[in-house]
Amino acid sequence: MIGPREAPRIWERHLLNCAAVGELIPSGASVVDVGSGAGLPGIVLAVARPDLSVVLVEPLARRIAFLAEVVPALGLERSVTVVRGRADELGDSLAPADVVTARAVAPLDRLAGWCLPHAAVGGRLLALKGASAASEVTEHEGAVARLGGSAPVVRECGIGLIDPPTTVVEIVRTRTVAPARSRRRSTSDGGRRARRG
DSSP states (O other), rough: OOOOGGGGGGGIIIIIHGGGGGGGTTOOOOEEEEOTTTTTHHHHHHHHHHTTEEEEOOOOHHHHHHHHHHHHHOOOTTEEEEEEEEEGGGGGGGGGGGEEEESSOOOOOHHHHHGGGGGGEEEOOOOOOOTTTHHHHHHHHHHHTTTTBBOOOOEEESSTTTTSSSEEEEBBBOSSSOOOOHHHHHHHHHHHHHHHO
């Protein structure tokens, strides 16, 4: 589920890095982990924080099979649900969550488009990012606002516990935004008009 070169540093770079995000999640929160992959950070948070209710969202069958084995193996059946699908195609099939997490999935504008619809209004997206976090915030702040998100804030988790700390971009969902309408009809109408002219 992770690259072979990552094995020697799986504890610091992956597991502790994900567990540190728990300090931003309130007690008893519902969490949707988008693009869960190997269960990072969703499985790690569920183990470290048994008070959380976690939904792991992953589109790839191989990863879903892995997650479906890991959940019972770790005794997480009561607190973790595995859902196969792309976040942007699940619509209203998931209950709005207090927190949506994502790790190394996509640039911030696309990530906000996939994740914010699964957060309750007032809920938050916690996007685990690397050194590019500040530049992504500057570049995509306008797009995030159009998607119903607050101004993104860069936070560091695990200070004094892990080095380097985990960098997280936090976005609050401030409002519901209607999905973009398909432009196919207007494009095809315009095409017909152009051909007639």
